């Protein structure tokens with residue numbers, strides 16, 4: 355059996371995103387080797403059309419769920435900037451109609467820059483999450499005072515509001531984040547983020563309502579395990595919607611339920627997730643709980659990060675060397691590093707879709723992939739569903755390129771981008787792929803591979 359037969363028999367390959375023509379891999383409509391032949395490896399690749407595709411997909415799924423459940427509210431898609439702060443990501447998301455969720459002070463200058471470039475208007479929703487230090491609060495107040503009317507700080511604790519009370523010139527909108535209980539087996543019972551369930555109603559009645567000019571608009575919730583069809587998720591979710599109803603009975607301005615992020619992405623060729631079913635169940639649950647409490651159904655906001663940008667990214671490596679280190683452990687050494695370039699793979703044990711770009715008709719065998727740093731954790735050797743990974747054998751004179759796909763979220767936020775990293779492994783080249791209205795693909799070099807000068811400079815070797 356050759357590698358292609360093996361993949362076709364053990365996974366759902368070919369998929370909507372991946373297919374093979376003449377034993378070469380295509381990612382969407384891109385022959386991935388074209389990118390490598392033009393720019394070389396190691397190489398980060400961002401396939402921009404996927405960003406707008408997923409934003410539109412979420413909009414359609416909520417619209418379907420609203421129709422199916424005769425839901426009276428509306429849906430707003432916010433992009434969680436921390437999953438990838440690049441301008442090309444934000445611009446693609448904004449063009450596709452996304453609003454924004456922020457998590458720290460430097461997000462705000464980034465929003466100002468997009469405003470100066472006319473990529474967004476003052477009416478856009480800016481949902482400001484996170485524990486806020488003085489600068490972040492100051493930046494939020496400045497936006498509100500300058501007329502960004504839908505810039506809404508979400509209170510992470512009960513003291514945060516004092517800054518807005520003294521800083522905002524007029525009445526101002528706010529949200530409250532609910533501290534969810536963590537899943538069974540986690541290191542803590544309750545998230546450190548947000549305000550306790552049991553404090554929220556009292557806090558609103560006794561402090562916010564009588565003493566501030568704040569207008570409570572949003573109740574916010576985020577389960578760090580993401581949106582999954584588990585008992586834990588639905589228990590937390592139901593509790594959250596019940597709390598919304600209790601609060602809504604006291605507060606007419608409260609009209610938005612923010613479900614946070616956590617919509618999963620495809621991290622394996624065998625991935626299956628009933629997006630339509632789960633979104634419909636979310637909407638139906640909100641409607642049912644609200645109507646049994648005689649409370650109007652809220653508008654629904656989400657803050658999808660991974661779902662927006664994860665499936666747009668890929669990283670491509672050449673196999674530099676094929677090492678047999680004992681009787682059965684074969685190492686394929688890549689021209690990059692998991693430690694620095696795919697940090698989720700070792701720090702969070704996350705997996706990505708791994709496929710070769712060529713040699714599909716060759717025999718295959720079990721391999722370990724090794725990175726260039728000296729760290730013993732710089733390896734990758736399991737799939738999400740399998741204990742082993744398999745790649746084509748490389749005969750003398752052949753060379754192989756591999757790709758990790760759907761790597762577009764969080765890898766730069768966690769691993770950094772440029773600068774000083776383990777063993778001074780440089781950040782790879784980064785190429786953007788776009789598609790015009792006629793379907794013509796264009797490639798553009800966003801950033802060249804990092805050179806020694808920037809590193810030496812940071813290290814003080816001026």
Ligand SMILES: Cc1ncc(COP(=O)(O)O)c(C=O)c1O
Nearest residue numbers: 434576614615616657658659660
């Ligand atoms: C408050 C909040 N919203 C949204 C997100 C985005 O989550 P995801 O990337 O899983 O969609 C996060 C991620 O940590 C978050 O903390």
